[in-house]
Amino acid sequence: MATLEIRDLHVTVEVENGTKEILKGVDLTVKQGETHAIMGPNGSGKSTLAYSIAGHPKYTITQGTVTLDGEDVLAMEVDERARAGMFLAMQYPVEVPGVSVSNFLRTSATAIRGEAPKLRTWVKEVKSAMEQLQMDPAFAERNVNEGFSGGEKKRHEILQMELLKPKIAILDETDSGLDVDALRTVSDGVNRVRETGEVGTLLITHYTRILRYIKPDFVHVFAGGKIVESGGPELADTLEAEGYEKYTKGGAAV
Amino acid sequence: MAEAQNIPAGATAGGAVAVAAESTVATRMSAPPSFDVADFPVPHGREEEWRFTPLERLKGLHDGTAKADGAVKAQVDAPEGVTVESVTRDDERVGKAGTPVDRIAAQAYSSFEKATVITVPKESVLTEPVRVLLHGEGGTTFGHTVFDIGAFAEAVIVVDHTGDGVRAANVDFLIGDGAKVTFVSVQDWDDTAVHCSQHNAKLGRDATFKSVVVTFGGDLVRLHPRVEYTGPGGDAELLGLYFTDAGQHQEHRLLVDHNVPNCKSNVVYKGALQGEQAHAVWIGDVLIEAAAEGTDTYEMNRNLVLTDGARVDSVPNLEIETGEIVGAGHASATGRFDDEQLFYLMARGIPQIEARRLVVRGFFAELVQQIGVKDIEERLIAKIEEELEASV
Numbered sequence: 303m304a305t306l307e308i309r310d311l312h313v314t315v316e317v318e319n320g321t322k323e324i325l326k327g328v329d330l331t332v333k334q335g336e337t338h339a340i341m342g343p344n345g346s347g348k349s350t351l352a353y354s355i356a357g358h359p360k361y362t363i364t365q366g367t368v369t370l371d372g373e374d375v376l377a378m379e380v381d382e383r384a385r386a387g388m389f390l391a392m393q394y395p396v397e398v399p400g401v402s403v404s405n406f407l408r409t410s411a412t413a414i415r416g417e418a419p420k421l422r423t424w425v426k427e428v429k430s431a432m433e434q435l436q437m438d439p440a441f442a443e444r445n446v447n448e449g450f451s452g453g454e455k456k457r458h459e460i461l462q463m464e465l466l467k468p469k470i471a472i473l474d475e476t477d478s479g480l481d482v483d484a485l486r487t488v489s490d491g492v493n494r495v496r497e498t499g500e501v502g503t504l505l506i507t508h509y510t511r512i513l514r515y516i517k518p519d520f521v522h523v524f525a526g527g528k529i530v531e532s533g534g535p536e537l538a539d540t541l542e543a544e545g546y547e548k549y550t551k552g553g554a555a556v
Numbered sequence: 557m558a559e560a561q562n563i564p565a566g567a568t569a570g571g572a573v574a575v576a577a578e579s580t581v582a583t584r585m586s587a588p589p590s591f592d593v594a595d596f597p598v599p600h601g602r603e604e605e606w607r608f609t610p611l612e613r614l615k616g617l618h619d620g621t622a623k624a625d626g627a628v629k630a631q632v633d634a635p636e637g638v639t640v641e642s643v644t645r646d647d648e649r650v651g652k653a654g655t656p657v658d659r660i661a662a663q664a665y666s667s668f669e670k671a672t673v674i675t676v677p678k679e680s681v682l683t684e685p686v687r688v689l690l691h692g693e694g695g696t697t698f699g700h701t702v703f704d705i706g707a708f709a710e711a712v713i714v715v716d717h718t719g720d721g722v723r724a725a726n727v728d729f730l731i732g733d734g735a736k737v738t739f740v741s742v743q744d745w746d747d748t749a750v751h752c753s754q755h756n757a758k759l760g761r762d763a764t765f766k767s768v769v770v771t772f773g774g775d776l777v778r779l780h781p782r783v784e785y786t787g788p789g790g791d792a793e794l795l796g797l798y799f800t801d802a803g804q805h806q807e808h809r810l811l812v813d814h815n816v817p818n819c820k821s822n823v824v825y826k827g828a829l830q831g832e833q834a835h836a837v838w839i840g841d842v843l844i845e846a847a848a849e850g851t852d853t854y855e856m857n858r859n860l861v862l863t864d865g866a867r868v869d870s871v872p873n874l875e876i877e878t879g880e881i882v883g884a885g886h887a888s889a890t891g892r893f894d895d896e897q898l899f900y901l902m903a904r905g906i907p908q909i910e911a912r913r914l915v916v917r918g919f920f921a922e923l924v925q926q927i928g929v930k931d932i933e934e935r936l937i938a939k940i941e942e943e944l945e946a947s948v
Contacts, residue, residue, distance in 0.1 A: 356899075356903050357899075357902075357903075358899055359895060359899065379902070379908075380899060380902035380903055381902040381903075381904075381905050381906055381907050381908070383903075384902070384903055384904055384905035384906075385905045389903075390903055392900070392903075395900060396896045396897050396899075396900045397897075398897050398900065398901065398915060399860075399891055399915075399918075399919070400860075400915055400916075400917075400918030400919040400921075401914050401915055401918040402918070405914065405918065406901075406904075406914070409906055409910065409914055410901075410904035410905055410906055413904070413905035413906045413907065413910070414904070414905040445918075446900075462904060466904070466905070
C-alpha cells in the first residue's frame with residue numbers, strides 16, 4: 303500500500319527582500335485509501351505544501367524529507383514524481399496554447415502508464431470520464447485550459463486525476479471558484495477515484511463546503527507553515543463554527 | 557480571428573515584442589525602388605528598413621564590398637514541358653515582376669552574370685513539382701531566377717537552399733491569368749550562411765499564388781516576399797514558418813500591394829525561437845490602394861519564444877486608401893513557453909523534451925498542414941524535431 307510520508311519539511315521562497323521561510327516543519331503521513339483535509343487561513347502555506355511536493359521550481363526545500371513508499375520524492379524531477387504516482391490538481395492550471403486537450407491527455411497517459419493506451423479503449427475511457435464530469439465532447443479539441451472558465455479548468459483537472467489514477471492525489475483548493483453544481487460534479491469525480499480505494503487524497507481547502515461532498519478521514523489545521531492540530535471529521539465542524547482565529551492569534555500566524 | 561487570441565501580445569518575459577499600428581508603407585523606405593545599386597545609399601543601420609538587421613553580419617552585401625567569389629551548386633529538376641534557360645539581364649522577362657526595394661536586392665540585380673528563366677507553358681498542369689536545389693559551396697554569389705507561368709498552368713515549385721555561403725539573389729514570378737502556383741522556398745542553410753532575397757510575384761487576373769517560406773538555417777537570412785496584382789480575382793496566400801536558434805537572425809519582410817479591385821490575400825507567418833541572441837523579425841505590410849475596391853486581406857504573425865534570451869520584432873502595417881472593401885485585418889502575437897507551462901506538463905508525467913515537442917508541434921501543425929506538398933510537410937516536421945532535440 304502506497305504511503306506518502308512528509309517529515310519536518312521546511313521550504314523557502316525568494317521574495318523581494320530576501321528569502322522567506324513558508325513551511326516550518328510539516329509532518330504528515332497519507333496512506334493509499336485515506337482522505338486527509340488540510341484546512342487553514344489564507345497565507346498559511348497550504349498551497350506551498352502542495353507545490354513543494356509536486357516539485358515546483360519556485361520552492362526550495364531547506365530541511366526535511368518527502369518519501370513515497372520509502373523512495374525519496376525530493377530527489378525526483380517533476381515528471382518522475384508524476385510517474386511515481388503523485389498528482390497535483392492545481393488551483394490555477396495554466397494555458398498551454400497549441401496543445402489540444404485530447405493530445406495532452408494521451409501524451410500524459412502514455413507517460414504515466416509507460417505505454418500508449420490502446421486507441422479504441424482510450425477513446426471510450428476519455429469519453430465516459432468526460433460524460434461523468436458533464437464535459438462537452440468538443441472540449442477535447444480545445445487547447446489546454448485556453449479560455450476555460452473556472453469550472454471547466456477544475457473539471458479538466460479532475461478528468462486528469464480520473465484518467466491517470468494516481469497513488470497520491472493532492473487537490474489544491476479544487477473547490478475555489480465553483481458554484482454548487484460544479485462543486486458537486488467535481489466532488490463526484492474525486493469520490494469515484496477515492497472509491498477504488500487506490501488513492502490517498504490530500505484535500506487542501508480554505509472552506510468546509512467541499513467536505514460535505516468529500517468526506518475526509520482526517521482533518522488537519524494548517525497555520526504558520528505547519529500543522530497545528532489534527533483530528534477526525536468533527537474538527538471541520540469546529541472550524542466551521544469557530545473559524546481559524548484561535549490558530550492565527552497567539553503567535554501561530556506566519 | 558479566434559486563432560490570434562491564443563497567445564496574448566507582449567507575453568514574452570525573456571523576449572521583446574514591438575507592434576506598430578501606424579503605417580507608412582510607401583514613405584518609410586530610404587530610397588525608391590531601383591534596379592541600380594548606386595541609387596541606394598549605403599545603409600548605416602538606423603533606417604526604418606535596416607534598423608533590425610545586424611549590418612556587420614551581412615558580409616559586405618550592403619556596402620558594395622562583397623565580391624562574387626563563391627560558388628553554388630545548382631540542380632534543376634524540371635518535369636517534361638518545362639523549359640530552363642540561361643539569359644542575360646536584357647531579357648524582357650528579367651526584372652518584370654518587381655523592382656529591387658533595398659540596396660542588397662539592387663546589388664543582387666546589378667551583380668548577377670546570367671539569370672535563369674524557368675517556364676511552365678500555358679495550360680500545362682504539372683503533376684510533379686519543379687525542384688531547384690541550390691547548395692552553397694562557400695564564398696559570395698549573386699543570382700536571379702524568373703519563373704514564368706503561362707495562363708491557366710498549374711505548378712508546384714520548390715527551391716531548396718543548403719550549404720554555406722553568402723548569397724544575394726532575387727526570385728521573380730510572372731503568373732499568367734488563371735494560373736495556380738505553389739512556391740516553397742526552404743532556407744536550410746548551414747548556420748554560417750548569409751542569404752538575402754526579394755521574391756516578386758506579379759499575379760494575372762484570377763491567378764492563385766501560394767508562397768511558403770521556411771527558414772531554419774543561416775547566420776542571417778533576410779527575405780522580402782512581395783505580391784502585386786495585374787487584374788481582378790487574384791488570390792495570394794503567403795505562409796511562413798521559421799525556427800530561430802541561438803545567434804541566428806531571421807528576417808521576413810512582406811508586402812502585399814492591393815492595386816486592383818477584388819483580390820484576396822492571406823498572410824500567416826509563425827516562428828519559434830530558442831537560445832541566446834536568437835532574433836526573428838517580421839514586417840507585414842499590406843497596402844490597399846484607392847482603386848482596390850472589394851479587397852479581402854488578413855495577415856497574422858505568431859511567435860513562440862521557447863527560452864530566455866530570444867528576441868522578436870513583429871510589425872504589421874495596414875494602409876487603407878479605400879473603405880469599399882470586403883475585409884482587412886491583422887494580428888501579431890508573441891507568447892512564451894514558460895516555466896509554468898513546463899511545470900504543468902511535467903507534473904502530468906511528461907518529460908521536458910516531450911513537453912517542448914508537444915507545444916511546438918501543436919504551434920506549427922496547422923500551418924504545416926496548409927502547405928499541401930507532402931514531402932515538404934514531412935521534412936518540416938522532421939526538421940522541427942531535430943531542432944528541438946538539439947535544444948535540450
